Amino acid sequence: xxxxxxxxxxxxxxxxxxxxxxxxxxxxxxxxxxxxxxxxxxxxxxxxxxxxxxxxxxxxxxxxxxxxxxxxxxxxxxxxxxxxxxxxxxxxxxxxxxxxxxxxxxxxxxxxxxxxxxxxxxxxxxxxxxxxxxxxxxxxxxxxxxxxxxxxxxxxxxxxxxxxxxxxxxxxxxxxxxxxxxxxxxxxxxxxxxxxxxxxxxxxxxxxxxxxxxxxxxxxxxxxxxxxxxxxxxxxxxxxxxxxxxxxxxxxxxxxxxxxxxxxxxxxxxxxxxxxxxxxxxxxxxxxxxxxxxxxxxxxxxxxxxxxxxxxxxxxxxxxxxxxxxxxxxxxxxxxxxxxxxxxxx
Numbered sequence: 001x002x003x004x005x006x007x008x009x010x011x012x013x014x015x016x017x018x019x020x021x022x023x024x025x026x027x028x029x030x031x032x033x034x035x036x037x038x039x040x041x042x043x044x045x046x047x048x049x050x051x052x053x054x055x056x057x058x059x060x061x062x063x064x065x066x067x068x069x070x071x072x073x074x075x076x077x078x079x080x081x082x083x084x085x086x087x088x089x090x091x092x093x094x095x096x097x098x099x100x101x102x103x104x105x106x107x108x109x110x111x112x113x114x115x116x117x118x119x120x121x122x123x124x125x126x127x128x129x130x131x132x133x134x135x136x137x138x139x140x141x142x143x144x145x146x147x148x149x150x151x152x153x154x155x156x157x158x159x160x161x162x163x164x165x166x167x168x169x170x171x172x173x174x175x176x177x178x179x180x181x182x183x184x185x186x187x188x189x190x191x192x193x194x195x196x197x198x199x200x201x202x203x204x205x206x207x208x209x210x211x212x213x214x215x216x217x218x219x220x221x222x223x224x225x226x227x228x229x230x231x232x233x234x235x236x237x238x239x240x241x242x243x244x245x246x247x248x249x250x251x252x253x254x255x256x257x258x259x260x261x262x263x264x265x266x267x268x269x270x271x272x273x274x275x276x277x278x279x280x281x282x283x284x285x286x287x288x289x290x291x292x293x294x295x296x297x298x299x300x301x302x303x304x305x306x307x308x309x310x311x312x313x314x315x316x317x318x319x320x321x322x323x324x325x326x327x328x329x330x331x332x333x334x335x336x337x338x339x340x341x342x343x344x345x346x
Contacts, residue, residue, distance in 0.1 A: 022267040026282045033289050041296040048173055049292065055165065055175040055243065057288040059236040060255065061281075062181060064262045065188040066232035068280050069225040071263050073204040074272025075130035077226060079119060080233040081255040082141035087112035087230075088237035089145045092154035092247045101161050109234045115141055116230015120223030138256070146249040155246040165243025177239050184232075185281060192277045197221070205272025254305070261308050262287050265315035287311075 037044040063080050070077050091108030095101055115137070122133035165177050192198045203211050204218055211218050241247050266283035268275025287308070294304050 023276065023279045023282055026266070026279065026286055030282070030286050030289060033286065033293065037289070037293045040293060043296055044293055049296075051168075051173045051175065051178075053288050053292040054178045054181075057284055057291070058175070058177040058181045059239045059243075059252070060258050060262060060287070061284045062184060062232050062236040062239065063229075063255070063259045064266075064280055064284060065184055065277070066225070066229040067259050067263045068188070068192065068266075068268055068275065068277060069201055070130070070229055071260075071268050071270060072201050072272055072275050073222070073225065074208070074270075075123065075222065076134065076260070076270070077116075077119060077130065077229045078134040078256055079115070079137040079141055080229060080259055081252045082138050082145070083112055083115040083230050084233040084237035084240075084252045084255070085145040085249060086115060086141040086148075087234035088241050088247055088251055089149045089154075089249060091238070092241070093148060095157065096154050101158050105161070105238055108238065109231060112234020112237070113227050113231040116227040116233070117223065119230065120226030123226060124219035124222035142249075142253075145251075149247075149249045151249075153246050153248045157241065157245055162242045162245050165239050165241075166245070177243070180239070184235075185277075189277050197224075201225070202273055205274070207273075257305070257312065258287065258308055261312040261315060264312060270316060283315075 034045065043049055063084075067077060067080065087108045090111045091104045094104040094107055099107075119130075119134055119137055122128045122137070123130045126133075163176060164180065165175075168175055169179065192201070200211065200216055200221055203216065204221065208218060237252065240252060262284050263275075263280055264270060265286070266275065266277075266280030268280065290307070290311075291304065294307065299307075
């Protein structure tokens with residue numbers, strides 16, 4: 001006679017599955033930051049501060065949306081901040097020369113897209129590794145920005161432009177830039193998780209050669225996503241300029257580190273093929289909350305760079321550590337099952 005097998009408790013299975021998701025764990029970390037942050041600074045949970053804080057990382061978020069497309073394919077774009085600088089300097093100089101502001105903005109966005117297109121050609125046509133290609137354009141685009149404007153600055157932009165980054169929706173404390181970001185989140189989510197292009201991005205990250213053999217236009221897709229990345233970098237630059245009202249050639253220097261941190265921390269693996277856009281959105285809020293807390297605590301910018309560098313390392317290592325632990329647990333379970341004596345019903 002055999003003893004009855006223990007049935008798994010199905011009541012808690014959905015809850016257990018939910019909390020094993022990286023997105024849920026990030027959300028828990030945000031709650032912990034909010035909880036401890038209120039003791040570290042009395043102004044941390046102020047609603048106006050929180051809403052204003054979203055305005056401070058919308059530019060990072062816009063670039064992170066496009067960077068998600070690139071990293072999920074197993075590539076990277078190190079030139080986003082430099083492309084941002086080149087495109088916004090172009091816009092500013094055109095406006096200073098008398099070009100209407102919205103035409104200047106449109107040309108600036110076009111310049112960013114062309115910069116991204118050039119990256120895509122280097123990666124998709126010339127077959128340079130994305131790391132090498134975008135490291136080269138990282139220097140190239142920033143050098144162009146410095147050559148165009150040197151040590152000067154441009155300001156005095158019209159109110160209709162600065163309203164994007166400096167004003168709120170009438171009657172509320174919600175920044176205009178947050179609405180712009182939300183619009184792009186919807187668009188990128190649909191493409192990333194509900195379109196053929198999104199499925200191709202994941203497939204390329206999992207096995208690029210298999211995609212080629214299946215007839216997927218891998219090179220064209222790479223050119224497309226790098227062009228999108230350039231366009232979104234320029235869009236982020238317009239938001240920054242509208243927020244501060246001035247521009248210099250060193251605008252957004254070092255932002256590429258924060259963008260990559262937000263994407264990788266959101267669960268999109270650098271090897272490609274894995275990740276979700278909601279995870280990236282949650283990680284953006286986590287990075288934003290950490291930056292706000294450090295600013296309120298008067299943490300120096302250099303220390304913040306160290307903190308986000310360490311966060312990037314942790315975000316890269318953590319998924320791999322979790323996968324190793326899960327793999328060992330599965331192996332141990334299989335070994336235990338194989339070691340059980342075979343029971344014969346008599």
